[in-house]
Amino acid sequence: MNAVKEERPEYEVVRSKRSTADIVLERDGRIVVRAPESVADEQIEKIVDSKLHWIYRNLAEWRDLNSTRILREYKSGEGFLYLGRSYRLKLVAEQAEPLLLKNGRFTLRRDLVESGDVELAKAAFREYYVARGYERISKRVEYFAPKVDAKPRGVEVKELGHRWASCSPLGELSFHWKCMMAPQTIIDYIIVHELCHFHHLDHTAAFWNEVDKVMPNYRERKEWLKVNGAGLDV
Template sequence: MIVSEIDIVIQKSNRKTVSIFIERDGSVSARVPEKLSDEEIRDILKAKEYQIFKNLAEWTQLNENAVEREYVNGQSFLYLGRNYRLKLVDEKLDGVQFKRNTFFLSKEDKHKAKELFIKFYKDKLNSKIYPIIERYKNQLGVEPNQVKVMELQNRWASCTPNGNVNFHWKCAMAPIDVLHYIVVHELSHLIHNNHTKAFWNEVDKILPKYDEQVNWLKINGVGMSL
């Protein structure tokens, strides 16, 4: 649906309110109640036009800090909230190696460097995410059906209607406290499949200062890329 020259992707679901999101790629999406007609949706989005433009302007400003990474000596890559340099070496290595606060990659593997970095982040996130889930699922009294680390395009994580919880491999780039927030956020969706006040109260019970992690993602999320 196009409103004031903005192409907005509409997602209807069993919800009571309209929520508008600026996705990480700058696209705009709106989640709306199924019962609303196209005309009613258009009127609501028109009324929220100022907020949409304000959020888009903010997204543009934040994305001025986007990082274009190259797989060369000295290039920095994020891991658990900190930047570490890459060193290309002559010897054969088994993928990307991280030791002594440095990433190492064999020169002969440079042509598939992105693929190997993604595998590194997936492996590391898989090793770190499950203990965090075990900790918070007991506090929240929930049990996810399946947990997967995968490519999620413009989302850090997702919770499906059948109880599956998915995490973007890029989450391995975030600090541990931010990773804890992402886990709590998704597990809370097993209780409230929305972003109502009740949902945020659930998150707040576990992480009273979660707004600090939200702000970190808002400012630094654009740099969590390859």
């Protein structure tokens, strides 16, 4: 009896100056093939075909994890994450800042919710995480960079879509504001992961060996992010 050949899923190809090709399942469920500039489309198809079982297994895991995504409401008592801990929300009538974290609670200006535009409340959280994230992540990058022997040229915290972090060709690091919802140990893993890309652009054994040198328990942190990443949202 002949085995049924699995259908090749849709995928995106990103070519860059790298030596090997690898396949990544992004946080939004997209399949991305990162490949050297010289690799032909036909060769990429062969690479995808050789990894079909891995792709479909990880897509199934992604769907399971995202089925439990938390939808938060902007009302008093709702929990919002900061550095891995959940803080209850309290709507307040008057406050100079749109959002503050004080006395063990997030306090959000009530008018941002009563306007009926939930994006105003979401923006308040994003801006809070960006501001606190820049300060905290910059210090941790400064701490880990010498250990990895990397010399980043700058740090930015912003909206990165489906990526937790990225590095520009000029060596400027960017981190997703949602990183600030994770525990500090996970933020440190994301930082070390990105710094190690200064030496290896792909995710070969050599790259993970570099991560292991600085963070021997990185596998636990990587798994935590895989399982809990979908819940890091406002």
